[in-house]
Amino acid sequence: MVVHIVMFRFKNESRERNIEIVSEMLNGLATKVPTLNSIEVGRNFTDSERAMDLSLISTFDDRDALKAYATHPEHLKVLEHIRRVTLESKVVDYVKE
DSSP: OEEEEEEEEEOSTTHHHHHHHHHHHHHHGGGTOTTOOEEEEEEOOOOOTTOOSEEEEEEESSHHHHHHHHHOHHHHHHHHHHHHHEEEEEEEEEEOO
16 A cells, blocks of 8 residues: 655645635545545644644555556646645655555
């Protein structure tokens, strides 16, 4: 199984609303992308300079399934919006044995 983790830091403009919108959009991918096995979206509550605003943890059968997700049209729509409303993101992909 492949685990895909992404963390986002949002721009200050309409920050709270954009976090809500992106959370809904990401959760909506569960029924739209066949290779996506599971998805968990969580909002940060820690007040720290190191903290990111939102995290995504998703799982896939293998690397090919993750690649299919990365290029899926529904994912690309969400990604386009995310790029407009975030300052930065960090990603980790790994194989869970």
